[in-house]
Each structure stands twice: as structure tokens, then as C-alpha cells.
Amino acid sequence: MIVNIRxxxxxxxNKITIDPDGTVRVHTVAAPSDGQANDAVIKMLAEYYKIPKxxxxxxxxxxxxxxxxxx
Numbered sequence: 001m002i003v004n005i006r007x008x009x010x011x012x013x014n015k016i017t018i019d020p021d022g023t024v025r026v027h028t029v030a031a032p033s034d035g036q037a038n039d040a041v042i043k044m045l046a047e048y049y050k051i052p053k054x055x056x057x058x059x060x061x062x063x064x065x066x067x068x069x070x071x
Contacts, residue, residue: 007038010029
């Protein structure tokens with residue numbers, strides 16, 4: 001499954017919301033430096049969808065707020 005997500009780093013709290021258009025918004029308190037936000041996003045998505053972290057991969061947007069994730 002491939003999902004478009006929008007990452008909001010340095011948010012006040014960690015949470016995941018889904019927009020009506022299907023875009024998943026991931027709010028994370030992690031900073032976007034050294035891949036910390038990407039790691040936090042993968043961890044949060046794994047908990048949200050109840051799948052292992054190793055089965056989540058960032059296809060596009062490694063350094064962008066808009067990402068394409070594959071499960």
C-alpha cells in the first residue's frame with residue numbers, strides 16, 4: 001500500500017490525522033535534522049497501523065515535508 005503523508009516537525013504533540021482527501025498528516029515533536037523526524041514518523045506510523053517498523057519505507061521525500069510511504 002502506498003500513502004501520501006505530510007509531516008509537521010516540531011509540533012506540540014505527536015499525533016496522526018487523516019484529511020478528507022486521504023492525505024495523512026503526521027505531527028511529530030522531533031526536529032527535522034539528522035533524520036530524526038523521519039525516524040519518528042516511521043515509528044508513529046508503525047504504531048498507528050500496527051505493523052513492524054521494518055515494513056515501512058519512504059519512497060520519495062526523504063528531505064521534504066511531503067512524503068510517499070510504502071507499507
